[in-house]
Amino acid sequence: MNTELKNKIFEKIRNYNRIILMRHIRPDGDAVGSTMGLKALIKAAFPQKEVYIINEDFSDYLSFLGGEDADISREMYGEALGIVLDTASPERISNKKYVLCKELIKIDHHINISPYGDISWVEEERSSLCEMIADFYITFSSELTLPKEAATYIYLGMVTDSGRFRTVSTNSETLQCAAVMLGAGIDTDRLYANLYLEEYDFYKYKAFIYRNMKLTKNGVAYIYIDRKTQERFGLTTEQACNAVSFLDSIKNSIIWLAFIEYPDESIRVRLRSRFVTINQLAEKYSGGGHDRASGATVGSVKEMRALIRDADKLIKEYKETHEGWL
Ligand code: AMP
Numbered sequence: 001m002n003t004e005l006k007n008k009i010f011e012k013i014r015n016y017n018r019i020i021l022m023r024h025i026r027p028d029g030d031a032v033g034s035t036m037g038l039k040a041l042i043k044a045a046f047p048q049k050e051v052y053i054i055n056e057d058f059s060d061y062l063s064f065l066g067g068e069d070a071d072i073s074r075e076m077y078g079e080a081l082g083i084v085l086d087t088a089s090p091e092r093i094s095n096k097k098y099v100l101c102k103e104l105i106k107i108d109h110h111i112n113i114s115p116y117g118d119i120s121w122v123e124e125e126r127s128s129l130c131e132m133i134a135d136f137y138i139t140f141s142s143e144l145t146l147p148k149e150a151a152t153y154i155y156l157g158m159v160t161d162s163g164r165f166r167t168v169s170t171n172s173e174t175l176q177c178a179a180v181m182l183g184a185g186i187d188t189d190r191l192y193a194n195l196y197l198e199e200y201d202f203y204k205y206k207a208f209i210y211r212n213m214k215l216t217k218n219g220v221a222y223i224y225i226d227r228k229t230q231e232r233f234g235l236t237t238e239q240a241c242n243a244v245s246f247l248d249s250i251k252n253s254i255i256w257l258a259f260i261e262y263p264d265e266s267i268r269v270r271l272r273s274r275f276v277t278i279n280q281l282a283e284k285y286s287g288g289g290h291d292r293a294s295g296a297t298v299g300s301v302k303e304m305r306a307l308i309r310d311a312d313k314l315i316k317e318y319k320e321t322h323e324g325w326l
Helices: 003-015 029-045 060-065 096-100 129-139 148-161 172-182 188-196 200-212 227-232 237-247 279-284 301-321
Strands: 018-022 050-053 081-085 103-108 119-122 220-225 255-261 267-273 293-298
Touching: 003 081, 003 103, 003 119, 003 129, 018 029, 029 050, 029 060, 029 081, 029 129, 029 148, 060 237, 103 129, 129 148, 129 172, 148 172, 148 188, 200 220, 200 237, 220 237, 220 301, 227 237, 227 255, 237 255, 237 267, 255 301, 267 279, 267 301, 279 293, 279 301, 293 301
Parallel strands: 018 050, 018 081, 081 103, 103 119, 220 255
Antiparallel strands: 255 267, 267 293
């Protein structure tokens, strides 16, 4: 699929001596995995090229992968090819200097409401951006090599963004791409240990979430984590944000939400769902995202309540008109 686009991108990679890889702010495994994976692929095939991963923020939880690169001068951007990975809109690019690049490529799997770049390769149905990077490798495998390191980064993004290959967007192609990555000899034991082992205190925090979560009449499960709670458990905002996943397996609750208070008092909302589509709800509250995983921001507790009421109404309508949900 999209062979012509991939050819164009590979040609640009071949032609530029300096390439800058960027991703979205508040990175997840897919954003970090895809940038590090693509860099490792390019460096293995073209060791003489300058390839940088330059962003303005980083993720503590992924620090075991190693760091990114230090920024370079503005002049150096002018001769570079910029590739932005896993980032739906220009506002979310974690490097505002992307505008300085000589040419820009967008590679993404989010809904393409804000196209940007000179070349744009977007496949919305992909379970992860790393799946697209794996596919890119497979397309050009006669010209590229797959070091274990690259396969590990790419596989990490595939595993994390597909919820360990459980999301509905996981299909046979996903697993075929994953199989090729595993073939490079990834140490999955170590990878999963780094990704999924938690401190003892983390389970105390988890218990707190389960004690304090709420459920609306029609089945919206939600939790509000204010700054005080984050301080009490010594959480980074990133750790607090992970609470949304604790609510993902409650029967009858087909929408679940985590509200996290930020230091500037804004409240970030993480929305997740089964069966029912929620990105329009997120868009109503200055956000967006995928059908079943979106993000938004509310400015007050009052607005938070309004969002919960809207989500409850959404479930009510869905349950009245559909069968087969659990
Ligand atoms: P999150 O809960 O922040 O991980 O977001 C889930 C998905 O929604 C991610 O794929 C994000 O790209 C997307 N998303 C999160 N926040 C926003 C936003 N403010 N605007 C548009 N998309 C968002």
